[in-house]
Amino acid sequence: MEEKLxxxxxxxxxxxxxxxDVILDxxxxxxxxxxxxxxxxxxxxxxxxxxxxKLRFSKPNxxxxxxxxxxxxxxxxxxxxxxxxDCKADNFLVDIKGPSLAFLPVLxxxxxxxxxxxxxxxxxxxxxxxxxxxxxMNPELSCTDASGKAAxxxxxKDGYMFxxxxxxxxxxxxxxxxxxxxxxxxxxSFEIAxxxxxxxxxxxxxxxxxxxxxKAIMNSEFLSAAQQRIMVKKLFDKIQSSxx
Amino acid sequence: MFCGKExxxxxxxLPNDSGDLGSEMEVDAFRRxxxxxxxxxxxxxxxxxxxxxxxxxxxxxxxxxxVASANGSALAKIGSTTMLAAIKMEVMTPSVxxxxxxxxxxxxxxxxxxxxxxxxxxxxxxxxxVSKQLSDTILSSGMINLKxxxxxxxxxxxxxxxxIYCLDADGALFDAALLSAxxxxxxxxxxxxxxxxxxxxxxxxxxxxxxxxxxxxVNKEKRKIALSSIPFSxxxxxxxxxxxxxxxxxxxxxxxxxxxxxxxxxNQLVSLYKPGGPVLARTSVLQDxxxxxxQRIKELQNILDxxxxxxxxx
Amino acid sequence: xxxxVREDGRTANQLRPLNCSRNILNRAHGSARWxxxxxxxxxxxxxxxxxxxxxxxxxxACIEVIWKPQSGQIGKLEKEYEMIMKKTLQSxxxxxxxxxxxxxxxxxxxxxxxALLPCAVNAACAALVDAGIPMKHLAxxxxxCLAESGYLILDPTKLEEQNMKSLxxxxxxxxxxxxxTEEASLVDGEPMEHGIITSxxxxxxxxxxxxxxxxxxxxxxxxxxxxxxxxxxxxxQSDS
Numbered sequence: 095m096e097e098k099l100x101x102x103x104x105x106x107x108x109x110x111x112x113x114x115d116v117i118l119d120x121x122x123x124x125x126x127x128x129x130x131x132x133x134x135x136x137x138x139x140x141x142x143x144x145x146x147x148k149l150r151f152s153k154p155n156x157x158x159x160x161x162x163x164x165x166x167x168x169x170x171x172x173x174x175x176x177x178x179x180d181c182k183a184d185n186f187l188v189d190i191k192g193p194s195l196a197f198l199p200v201l202x203x204x205x206x207x208x209x210x211x212x213x214x215x216x217x218x219x220x221x222x223x224x225x226x227x228x229x230x231m232n233p234e235l236s237c238t239d240a241s242g243k244a245a246x247x248x249x250x251k252d253g254y255m256f257x258x259x260x261x262x263x264x265x266x267x268x269x270x271x272x273x274x275x276x277x278x279x280x281x282x283s284f285e286i287a288x289x290x291x292x293x294x295x296x297x298x299x300x301x302x303x304x305x306x307x308x309k310a311i312m313n314s315e316f317l318s319a320a321q322q323r324i325m326v327k328k329l330f331d332k333i334q335s336s337x338x
Numbered sequence: 339m340f341c342g343k344e345x346x347x348x349x350x351x352l353p354n355d356s357g358d359l360g361s362e363m364e365v366d367a368f369r370r371x372x373x374x375x376x377x378x379x380x381x382x383x384x385x386x387x388x389x390x391x392x393x394x395x396x397x398x399x400x401x402x403x404x405v406a407s408a409n410g411s412a413l414a415k416i417g418s419t420t421m422l423a424a425i426k427m428e429v430m431t432p433s434v435x436x437x438x439x440x441x442x443x444x445x446x447x448x449x450x451x452x453x454x455x456x457x458x459x460x461x462x463x464x465x466x467x468v469s470k471q472l473s474d475t476i477l478s479s480g481m482i483n484l485k486x487x488x489x490x491x492x493x494x495x496x497x498x499x500x501x502i503y504c505l506d507a508d509g510a511l512f513d514a515a516l517l518s519a520x521x522x523x524x525x526x527x528x529x530x531x532x533x534x535x536x537x538x539x540x541x542x543x544x545x546x547x548x549x550x551x552x553x554x555x556v557n558k559e560k561r562k563i564a565l566s567s568i569p570f571s572x573x574x575x576x577x578x579x580x581x582x583x584x585x586x587x588x589x590x591x592x593x594x595x596x597x598x599x600x601x602x603x604x605n606q607l608v609s610l611y612k613p614g615g616p617v618l619a620r621t622s623v624l625q626d627x628x629x630x631x632x633q634r635i636k637e638l639q640n641i642l643d644x645x646x647x648x649x650x651x652x
Numbered sequence: 653x654x655x656x657v658r659e660d661g662r663t664a665n666q667l668r669p670l671n672c673s674r675n676i677l678n679r680a681h682g683s684a685r686w687x688x689x690x691x692x693x694x695x696x697x698x699x700x701x702x703x704x705x706x707x708x709x710x711x712x713a714c715i716e717v718i719w720k721p722q723s724g725q726i727g728k729l730e731k732e733y734e735m736i737m738k739k740t741l742q743s744x745x746x747x748x749x750x751x752x753x754x755x756x757x758x759x760x761x762x763x764x765x766x767a768l769l770p771c772a773v774n775a776a777c778a779a780l781v782d783a784g785i786p787m788k789h790l791a792x793x794x795x796x797c798l799a800e801s802g803y804l805i806l807d808p809t810k811l812e813e814q815n816m817k818s819l820x821x822x823x824x825x826x827x828x829x830x831x832x833t834e835e836a837s838l839v840d841g842e843p844m845e846h847g848i849i850t851s852x853x854x855x856x857x858x859x860x861x862x863x864x865x866x867x868x869x870x871x872x873x874x875x876x877x878x879x880x881x882x883x884x885x886x887x888x889q890s891d892s
Contacts, residue, residue, distance in 0.1 A: 618847020
């Protein structure tokens with residue numbers, strides 16, 4: 095109850111917030127536009143937190159709560175890795191780790207027409223974009239970018255996919271490139287696709303490289319930048335000593 | 339009762355927000371589509387759709403002796419919620435730890451006839467919960483002195499099987515079940531038993547009664563059980579700042595916060611049960627609920643007394 | 653009222669040492685272990701999964717609680733606990749964000765040494781946070797025990813629970829950090845965390861004794877919610 099002293103929003107930024115915390119009082123900020131990201135909701139005249147995590151603020155007016163989960167909540171324009179679970183006449187049903195299966199319309203491909211419907215087997219891994227995400231409806235996916243080009247979307251052949259958390263995915267996608275990927279990239283050549291839903295796909299020339307990269311990424315989840323570099327270095331030292 | 343109320347609703351909608359969808363809609367459709375707003379309109383006028391003020395419980399009746407084959411039985415109705423309670427007495431060997439105490443086993447049943455939510459073949463989720471609450475309440479209230487159910491210390495004692503059947507579930511299940519249970523106990527007559535030649539306890543049937551009475555009967559005659567500090571309960575539904583006493587099933591499902599207060603005749607708190615719900619109960623609200631329960635237990639006591647005195651006249 | 657000596661040397665208001673760890677089960681979407689002294693409960697959250705059960709409102713998310721006792725089969729007591737937990741958790745979760753989904757919470761009793769239900773509520777709440785289920789606020793649960801003399805102790809052990817005349821399990825909202833001024837965050841003159849989410853009592857007591865329980869429970873719940881916040885913080889820091 096001692097925390098009941100009035101707190102300024104700025105002091106909460108980059109701090110842990112838990113559900114129920116009130117981060118903004120709208121009645122005291124007339125005529126301001128704010129943008130809310132995940133983990134926040136408007137509750138009458140205040141903005142309150144609904145998920146535990148770090149409160150982030152990006153100028154000029156964006157607020158969100160950063161947290162890491164094993165489950166994914168679809169949101170528009172997220173790039174995710176989905177697994178085909180069923181093929182219907184109009185849609186592929188794709189598992190993207192969300193509460194419900196997502197629909198990928200058979201025409202949502204570059205130059206997609208009724209004549210050239212792609213064939214995916216059940217279990218195929220796709221790199222896709224979320225285009226519709228409404229509660230109470232299945233999310234909708236697309237294999238094209240906003241301009242209708244295939245871009246990098248589509249089937250991921252070969253390689254190795256593993257599941258982690260949404261937090262790890264965000265870390266891998268953050269810029270500047272996170273240390274673990276940077277250091278791995280200096281030593282090995284590999285392809286990687288990271289979905290915001292916590293799935294990571296890795297491909298390289300040799301299976302051993304794939305294993306090393308996957309292992310290093312999985313280990314890096316709870317490490318700081320410096321720790322990540324040390325971890326990658328140790329991993330390579332170990333491999334070198336064992337191959338010699 | 340009903341139509342008078344609905345007229346009132348229509349008139350009270352008109353002066354309010356005129357552009358509202360509700361004003362053009364039939365009352366029945368409005369009730370189905372916007373149940374919460376339908377209720378809020380009423381609550382603002384301090385009245386409920388069945389014409390009750392917020393703090394009034396529904397009409398309550400108790401009939402004793404509804405089941406002839408049971409040793410004690412009662413049918414309790416609160417509004418249309420109907421409970422049939424029956425007690426069967428059996429002789430058992432008491433446990434080693436409590437050699438001179440009897441035992442009470444309470445079971446609450448919700449057959450499919452009681453509510454559209456209960457399907458045949460699938461037991462209702464709430465039945466075991468109400469069962470547990472009832473036995474906690476009845477046993478912890480000390481209404482029945484279990485020593486009174488003893489026959490021969492360490493050898494024989496009464497086991498009272500209390501079964502409560504919900505015939506119609508229209509809200510406030512626990513209140514009605516507790517009332518029927520208490521009424522059944524007040525109607526209970528402990529049968530006459532005697533020791534037979536093998537030293538076993540046998541129940542005497544009505545015909546044998548007269549001849550065998552003096553031959554080592556453990557209870558000389560049918561007797562009633564003494565009830566002390568009888569528990570009575572009142573369930574309230576909380577919504578915003580309103581407290582609705584004795585909710586119907588509809589009210590319970592629309593306004594989800596339910597508080598059940600059980601008080602005994604000396605106004606001690608036997609149980610205060612609030613399982614979750616969107617409304618956070620403040621102390622003052624709980625005190626109001628307790629105050630409503632105090633009033634209600636007087637009513638219930640009178641209803642029960644009347645039922646008992648009615649029986650005695652017969 | 654004379655000071656009553658407790659078996660383990662605690663004062664009447666003193667809680668047993670608390671311990672909470674999250675994300676301990678690999679396959680569950682969220683999990684937590686909560687320990688109060690020797691009472692230990694493991695909670696795992698799965699979901700939200702598509703679809704709701706029959707008789708549930710498909711326009712809202714459905715919460716399902718499965719109680720696993722330490723040993724043996726589940727009976728009426730466990731069913732009652734399941735129902736209380738379900739209703740309690742339903743009231744702290746925001747059910748409209750993921751309509752027509754079911755979130756299962758599996759509560760495994762590891763060891764019962766008193767105050768089991770409050771411990772389970774605390775564990776489930778931490779597990780829901782871990783799974784990232786949207787919540788209005790957190791909940792903290794506490795057990796108050798009342799002796800014949802009206803003497804009150806908090807967070808009893810199993811032995812104390814058995815020897816006491818009556819007890820009350822209380823669940824309160826956590827104390828939140830707010831940018832609003834103190835007056836603005838009051839609900840009708842009382843802070844939100846003074847409202848009771850859940851109250852379950854056993855045994856006969858005076859109404860005044862119950863109100864006394866509420867008061868002491870509230871004081872303890874402030875400590876518990878501080879602990880909960882700290883434990884969430886320490887685990888989040890290790891993430892980044």
